[in-house]
Amino acid sequence: MFTKISAFTFAALFLFLSGCGGGGGDGMTEIVIWEQKDPVEQTVLNRQLDAYTSSHPGVTVSTVHFETDLLHSQFQTATLAGGGPDLVYGPSDKIGPYSVMQLIMPMENMFDAAFLGAYEKSSLAMLEGHIYAVPDQIGNHLMLIYNKAMVKSVPKDTDEWIEMCRGLTVDDNGDGMPEIYGVVFNAVEPFWLVPFLGGFGGRVMDSRYAPTLDTPEMARALAFMADLRNKHKILPKECNYELSDTMFKKGQAAFIINGPWSLKAYIEAGMEIGVMALPMITETGRYPAPMVSSKGYSISVNVKEEKLALVKDLLVYLTSEPVQREITSELKILPAISSLFNDEALLSDPVLKGSMEQARHGQPMPSVPEMRAIWDAMRPFYQSVMGGKLDPAKAAKDMQEQAVRKIAEMKG
16 A cells, blocks of 8 residues: 655654654554655656555555655654654755765665666765665756747757847836746756856866865856846746746746756646757857756665565665656656666657756766755855846855855864
């Protein structure tokens, strides 16, 4: 039996869940998963879990959904208290803090070499020689998605893209609040800034995981992003994830910068979409380089020995080739198993082809704990620049100082 529990219900059932879903009085063994999948991903997961439990009498599976950051904090709190789920699902950058706090088990000795060898090496969430998560997908990267009803040709560089977006922005009554915008994206979270930082030749950290935010490349990337809104006026003045997603679905934007998790919902909304790599930065000749990572399942340190075999069995099923093939086919998300990259159905799908093209221009998502501090340091200053309240060069300097401070605090 499979059960889905909302985060709201979770608050009332914390004591129940904190037991890691052990054996019940009726002889059933419950496995608990905490996840941050989008609604369309949850639908597929629910179907997969129903299939699993129907063939595994005596096993029940419950899922609890959280937004990504809330999942991180709740998992940390519950697991440190001896509770939490058996499996936690999310992007690979979370394994850094989880592993440092010893919340998840290293997995390289839990499974045989053939099982782990089937995955793209870059998709296995590794840190200091240990594997901490097994993926069901790879990518989690930003790319350029467009409405084919509005966009008839694709831009080759950012100059052409901006000019195209200007022509697609419509302000019929001249009040400065267009009815249709050229592009929308989440102008709140620095995850959307990082691709353009890469396009200008910058990175958020060096090979020793020290922040590298106070650079001319960061200042140029910030200025470019702010110009989309404040100079070219092709981006709404207020634009978070929910608003940009809704506007694109309603035909109020020609382009959106979003990830593969969003594709299925756009198709189900009746849109004919195209997917391409973010266009080359005209002045550098470089392509934007979004963070590319896997998403997968980690095993909590609180899983009891007598239950571990069942938890491992469920993990193997949820990351298996048939399950990943279903995710790829239905959700247009790239698989993590190497053999599926030669699958003709994947290679012939234009949406998946565009996603693969963008992933090739990407950069690996660091899995180290310092990444969390860097995201938190970047966020307020990125928002201030986008709002026209802070000079890009000053923002880059402030980001660096804040990141160094937060990393020092984190290391105690």
